[in-house]
Amino acid sequence: MPLETPARIVRELTSRGYNADREAVTLLANAPDPNGALNEVVESAPEHALKISVEHVRNVLDSASSESASSKSASSASSQSKNGAVSARGNSSVSTGTENTKSSVQEVTSPVETGGSVSRNEALQSVGIEGDVTGQSTGTGEYDDFVTVFRDRFQRLSGQLRGRVNARPTNAVASMPGGSDAAMVGMISDIRSTASGHWLVELEDTNGTFPCLIMKDKEFASVVNELLLDETIAVEGTLSSDAGILFVDSLHFPDVPRTYKPSTADRHVQAALISDVHVGSQEFMADAWSRFTSWLHTEEAEHVEYLLIAGDMVEGVGIYPNQDEELDIIDIFEQYEKFSEYLKEVPGDMEIVMIPGNHDAVRLAEPQPGFDEELRDIMDVHDARITGNPSTVTVEGVSVLMYHGVSLDEVIAEMPEEKASYEEPHKAMYQLLKKRHVAPQYGGHTRVAPEEKDYLVIDEVPDIFHTGHVHKLGFGKYHNVLAMNSGCWQAQTDFQKSVNIDPDSGFAPIVDLDTLDVTVRKFA
Template identity: 35%
Template sequence: MSDEKKKEVIKHFLQEGILINPAILEKINNIPEFDTFYSNFQKLIHEGVRITNDTVLSVIDEITPTPQWNPDPQVKDAKVQVKWSYKADSSKWSMQDFINYFSNRYHKLKKILMKRKELSSPSSIGQIRFKGDREEVAAIGLIIDKQLTKNGNLIFTLEDPTGTIKVLISKNNSQLFAIAKDSQLDECVGVTGQVGDKIIFANNFFLPDIPIYKELVKTPDPAHAIFISDVHVGSNMFLHDAWNKFIRWLRAETGSEAQRNVVKKIRYLIFAGDLVEGVGIYPNQENDLEIKDIYKQYEKIAQYLAMIPDYITIIICPGNHDAMRIAEPQPELYEDYAKPVLDLPNVVSVSNPGMVNIHAHDGHPGLDILLYHGYSYVFLADQVETIRNLGGQERIDLVMKYCLQRRHLAPTHNSTQYLPTREDHLVIDTIPDIFVSGHIHRVGSVNYRNISMVQAGCWLETTEFQEKLGLKPQPGRVPLMNLQTRQVKVLKFL
């Protein structure tokens, strides 16, 4: 019976015009539980999955007993501490909640700004109204209005709990003008300058920013971390072959000896959201789905993740395509849908955004990683003039830098959907060592003040919609970081 089924598998390949790899044919012949393989193979055909050599390999891997992994003994075991992960508030929201939300943002960022010598003793805006003409003042507030005067100067309105005041920045101060012009509404900033009639003539403009003296933290041992995002399992644009190449590489089944030695040093896989394509994300999405059942999408990504060596800890935050609310902060993956993923013994689930500490051993503090899927980045890439002029969505490194400088993941009201929680969890109050995001389907790593900003790529083909917009995704690429050196290499599987 099995021989007949093997002929049927080969016949399917021939009908699809696919030349079957001899090595795969040998694997098929040696499968001890061929009936199980055949059943899974037929299931994929029934679901409309495009069958390739790599698809067959993944089916074989699913039913093959887990091998005994051989990680590098020079590298310590994975160790993860969740420093912060949002737990969903159950509440009815009112206008007062939004007021409290922005008030909390103001107080958090004011505390950061006051660490600067120039802003250590700011006056409230209510006090500034009673200051004498040309008196030097320092103020901190949220930007609630911004415009150019007819003379080309920048004038914006600052607000704190005691009132509002105009602030003018001269176009003649080009460096100050450029920084202030890029700032968006709702950002918290500091200014110093001279008081005029209900106005401050600014001579300095401060962002919360990252201290320039931040330490570049490295691990004592050569542990490695790998970063992925936007896998979108369930989409008919999902890159099966590239993904399966990645999984086989991660299992040290392919690659040179040097590459296999590197794989044995990997202890962490950071997954920045959009595990699955989701269902009902946009109109007529069912036409773009290879797997139309959201539960089966999570079952499939769980099967893929289960193939990763168990000495690698997988740290996951959700994205806007995952089965949950879009409003940020997003809680951890819902067990109702993602239980097969959450049941994996080497998975750590956090919210979006979320913060973890990894590889703290023998007195070493480890590295703090901030995970944020990146929903706000499209808005910021399009709206911030400097970023837009330098490449927009192709320069997500500039967007991530922008967020770090503002110490906020979505600095302006329109940049993302959010809930007015008791505190603004999108404020970056704890400075990370690594900041990882996805969403834009671009790949790269840039250092800003000793923070590694990692863009984790995607596993989808370039869509017609992206081509029309002139966007250039970089699918099938994976950033790999040596935590001992903090150097990053981008691996290509496509």
């Protein structure tokens, strides 16, 4: 494929193991024969060079005639053909794609000889990004900012619920006669049990608050264990004789429709979903990472055209007590430089999308903007797409909601184990889909930054929900949405031992975008 853009020149250099100065890339892009010039630059590069300099490119361009450049391009094309670029192969193992999604787990225990990178179809690759707060943040932390973001949350989530119930504002319900049937939509401001074992849930809207009683003998009473403060629900029931309380007969979440039909790609193409690389930690699994990236260069991975990384590229600094004792690289910028080196091992023709996590060098409060220009410059070797946390990434027509997942800790802590646990992190993700918000509870572990709108609301149902953070592998389908928590690339640290975290390390879930089937590959 012609190298008509700087981005493709960067990808080609990366696939051959080189970084380059930006001016060097520009010179190559503007050369009469970019292919020939790039090949000559690479072939004449110093033996141990990792970066192509401007001076080297200028020397090559100045000394090469048009005839020799053309000859060199033809020679390179012949060489690449002999090295075995492969354009077709049999299908890899996939799961059944049933409601209870099962994976085929395949283990790679030693580095794979690549024999040259396979050929991917860059012309068909398609990526779109929505819901990115990067460059859009307006919050100052003032009281009015918090009022604005919670009003926006309520309006958008209540809009999803009002089509299901004939809801009235709290002040209108309060003026109704006792014994009337009533319905309302509200944000949960309080949950408490009564002396008789019933549940009193206080709902708040923009007009006031109203108490709702859920009797313990109701069929749906068990869902009270799923309720979180600040989430938005709808209730229907009957007012007490004095109209001071609503006896709840039914309760509704914004939820994903049970009949939801996800979109799929119109060709056989795959995406690797990973997270929590943690470069800089003493426990970063460099060997497993190299086995993974070596596998990406093989025929078996020919259809893996996308790599989606859900945060925590590096271990960071000062994230938890005594973290410095567990660091292999103590400088945060050096951590990103090393991560960039590892990223160069990924085939240059793969599309990469990255969001930050709580260990990354961005603000902790969500939504998190993407990395600043200094860090983007460090990680520009692969022309990766960097977006905020959360963001919705559309790949080949398949929408992927990428969220690092800090709120999963809160969901797991608040709910019974059968509904949310670290051993089955996808069940906690089901709860976020049900509530249509990635961080519904305010004031706990999850820090929230007030913006003009709530970037954490799930307005549109995604086809795939991808998270990380908890270092556990788990996935399944909730109302046909594939929920995937992708594990990590860090072995157990002393800190994780102290808080009883046993990570699932060195796994790479591979999703068929045309079927949403999953194959999990193990590289550790």
